[in-house]
Amino acid sequence: MSEEKESEREKEKARIVKEVMEELGLKGGSKKRLLRKFVEEHGYDEAKVKYRAKRAFITERYERERDKEREME
Numbered sequence: 001m002s003e004e005k006e007s008e009r010e011k012e013k014a015r016i017v018k019e020v021m022e023e024l025g026l027k028g029g030s031k032k033r034l035l036r037k038f039v040e041e042h043g044y045d046e047a048k049v050k051y052r053a054k055r056a057f058i059t060e061r062y063e064r065e066r067d068k069e070r071e072m073e
Contacts, residue, residue: 013039016046020053
C-alpha cells in the first residue's frame with residue numbers, strides 16, 4: 001500500500017475511534033487500543049465497531065459489579 005493510502009486509513013481509524021469513544025463516554029488508552037483493534041477487525045465499519053464496543057464494555061461493567069458483590073459477601 002502506498003504511504004498516502006496508509007495515512008488516509010490511519011486518519012479514518014482515528015476518526016472512528018474518537019467518535020465511538022465520545023459517543024460511549026469512554027476514556028483511557030486501553031479502551032482506545034481496543035477500539036483500534038475492533039476497527040481493523042471489522043474493516044472500518046463504524047456501526048459494527050460501535051456494536052462490538054458496547055458489548056465488550058457492558059460485559060466488563062457487569063464483571064466488575066459482580067466482583068464487588070463477591071467482595072462484600
